[in-house]
Amino acid sequence: MSSKNTNKLNVPEARNAMDKFKMEAASEVGVNLKEGYNGDLTSREAGSVGGQMVKKMIESYEKSL
Numbered sequence: 001m002s003s004k005n006t007n008k009l010n011v012p013e014a015r016n017a018m019d020k021f022k023m024e025a026a027s028e029v030g031v032n033l034k035e036g037y038n039g040d041l042t043s044r045e046a047g048s049v050g051g052q053m054v055k056k057m058i059e060s061y062e063k064s065l
Contacts, residue, residue, distance in 0.1 A: 021053060021056075022049065022053060025049050025052040025053045025056060026049045026052075028052055029048045029049060029052045031045045031046075031048060031049050033049070
């Protein structure tokens, strides 16, 4: 079983913006992310960061309607 990351951005130039967005979301939910590898996070912590990112994206979309 390979642990190769297959997540790809449609716009590679957006990588920095997505990383910044992820760090902001982690800060908001109290998860201490560091640059690079974060494999020591619990599933709960990683899920809370992802959930916060989705929540913010939905809020942004709803404001644009």
